[in-house]
Amino acid sequence: MNTTINDIEIEQGSDNPYADLGFPDADEMLVKAKLAHEIAQIIKSRRLTQQRAADLLGMPQPKLSEMLRGKFRGISQAKMIECLNRLGRDVEIVVKKASSSTLGHTQVVVA
Template sequence: MIEIEETSGNVYADLQLADAEAMYVKARLASKIGDIIRHRHLTQQRAAEILGIPQPKLSGLLRGQFRGGNPPTN
């Protein structure tokens, strides 16, 4: 029989990872940025220029590679 466990809504907290809340917020923010990029039909290069970050950094963010990094400040 398969056991089904109810989630808290935060997969990082469910996995008991350090900084779970911060990771959850970063994941939601990255998802929203991706949504806006698609909605505005931007290339990653153009979106990176608008955000003031290198395109490879944006690519990583959109793929969920943001652990331990802080957002850039202007």
């Protein structure tokens, strides 16, 4: 759906900004973004320094810094899940039949 305001056309995006920008791995990037956001929230709530958090997560501080700034292409989903485990979070993976299409998708739900 497009809207025009003051002669400027505004296009409504989807739920995935990576898809809107044309990234071929948009679904994976969205999952990683949500995992990174949750990691950042836990670090912030615990008032950990990046160095202390990096030590706890078993990764170099510069790598953690990049992940927290959205540069997570070099970090696997498995590593991010491991980080959540090290931060005291249980991560459940549920596999179910796709609801409407022949291709399934992955999503992150924080409880």
